Amino acid sequence: MNPVLAAIRSRRVVRAMSDRPVSRADLETILDAGRWAPSAGNRHLQRFVATDHPGTLHVLRMVSPGMIARPTAAIVICTDRALAADFGFRPDVPGPWIDVGTAAATLMLAAHAIGVGAGPVTSFSKAAVAAALHLPDGLRPDMIVCLGYPATGGPAPIRRGRRLSWRDLTTFVP
Numbered sequence: 001m002n003p004v005l006a007a008i009r010s011r012r013v014v015r016a017m018s019d020r021p022v023s024r025a026d027l028e029t030i031l032d033a034g035r036w037a038p039s040a041g042n043r044h045l046q047r048f049v050a051t052d053h054p055g056t057l058h059v060l061r062m063v064s065p066g067m068i069a070r071p072t073a074a075i076v077i078c079t080d081r082a083l084a085a086d087f088g089f090r091p092d093v094p095g096p097w098i099d100v101g102t103a104a105a106t107l108m109l110a111a112h113a114i115g116v117g118a119g120p121v122t123s124f125s126k127a128a129v130a131a132a133l134h135l136p137d138g139l140r141p142d143m144i145v146c147l148g149y150p151a152t153g154g155p156a157p158i159r160r161g162r163r164l165s166w167r168d169l170t171t172f173v174p
């Protein structure tokens, strides 16, 4: 199978992570991949705030009910709302939100490619995360990508019935 297609298929959200810190080189490789994510109008309104500091990660976990993993690094995908306004994006348009998803998918696939487990979290207090990371006004934290080397055991994956086939998900139209 084509290696990119194989990686897309084999990537899973990782929630069981070892204590071994994610190396700075691996973190930088993942961050470098993130800048290749497609974005609305090629505006790149997202900014990545990364941390591998145990104390900061602890605070992030405390304010993030959705963070089941104990990551040794995290990348917080933020949207620069001031930059979005400068480009004429109205606050309610979907493009910048969708960009958060393309960035997250790219970061997680890159992590998987180099043997780092990754999992997204959107269930967190934006105000608390912004305070913990000392984010400047206008930088809105939208998603946390947890990172860590995969460990055995830990929480079971969330499964909702069988995996849907492409036919389940697709309608061809003339």
Ligand SMILES: Cc1cc2nc3c(=O)[nH]c(=O)nc-3n(C[C@H](O)[C@H](O)[C@H](O)COP(=O)(O)O)c2cc1C
Pocket (backbone or CB within 6 Å): 011, 012, 013, 014, 015, 066, 067, 068, 119, 120, 121, 122, 123, 157, 158, 159
């Ligand atoms: C927008 C979005 C938000 C998510 N938020 C969380 C979260 O807060 N906590 C969590 O453990 N997983 C979260 N997930 C991960 C999903 O639960 C996961 O993608 C799903 O279980 C499928 O897992 P798989 O990618 O390994 O097949 C989120 C995924 C997406 C796309």
